[in-house]
Amino acid sequence: MNEKEKILNKIRKCMALGESANEHEAASAMRQARKLMDKHGLTEVHVGLAEFGEEGVDLGYRRFPGWVTALAAVVGTAFQCSAYTSWRSVDYVGRKENTVIASYCLEVLMRQLKASRKEFVSSLPSYGRYGARIKRENADAFCEGWVSAIAAKVREFAAPVTQQEKARHNQYLTDVRETKVKKARDRKLAHESSASAAAAAQLGYRAGKDVQLHHGMSRETEALALAKQDKA
Structure with a gap:
């Protein structure tokens, strides 16, 4: 703070x-x-911005893979938060209660995605052209597909943001947090690198479609639904 x-x-x-x-x-x-x-x-307008804040999730990355930042952005959209990467962590900015839930959901989804990635890598042959670089490339493509499936699900239930709420959010970023928004770097997508990577992305998409994001009476309900699935 x-x-x-x-x-x-x-x-x-x-x-x-x-x-x-x-x-x-x-x-x-x-x-x-x-x-x-x-x-x-x-002014009173600024005081109203005290409802906003930020919450960080330490993911341990020094250099964030594209699929991690994509997942962070997807979760942020679901809970009306902006997502920023900093040293080792993803920081969510928005209404305080939303940032807490978004951070928790990102942790849950990251555990699920890493488990799916590990399972996918173990299914790849350990001979022929499947060297370490190809395996990593295909695993990244798998994750990109997984995140794409989650993004499609989020669009189905993410609450719309009013123009007034968007203005308050942006005002918090500039007046209180004083965020300097940097243009995102263009990244080469792993699934575009080869035919096998494209196929891996399709497998990831199918795996991501099996993740259930439940509608609920509140964002807390949705977070709890993810938590229950994570423990299953």
Whole structure:
């Protein structure tokens, strides 16, 4: 949490106390809130952004494979979060409750994907043209296909984002988090490298289609559904 986020949270707490039944306590809290807002050049709009935050998932990668960043983005879309990669981790930015659930779901899906990848690699012949480089290339293509299947499922249930919510999200990124968005590097997709890699991507897509993403009364319900499947 950066300094501006700490100030916004303090102002929100003061404003919450401003609704106290004790008139003196309420008035004092509102004066303190206004004092902080004036001092730091903040408005009620900025204070509303205190509902936003970020949550990180340490995945251990120094250099993220394309299929990992793709999966992170897919999960972020499902939970109305922006996804950024930093040292070893994926950081989700959005409403605080959504960032927590998105982070948890990414961990669950990564475990499932890694298990599927391992199973796929073990099925490849250990002779002929299937050397270490080809195996890695085909495994990456398999993962790309798997993520594509998950992305298709996410589009079916991801909640639409209103223009107002999108504006608040972008304002948080620029005014509070001060995110400098970098243009994504063009990456060569593994499944485009050879016929065997393309076939591996198809196998990955089929495996990804078997992953169940359940509709629920809330995002928490969907996260729990993933967790149950992960333990099965």
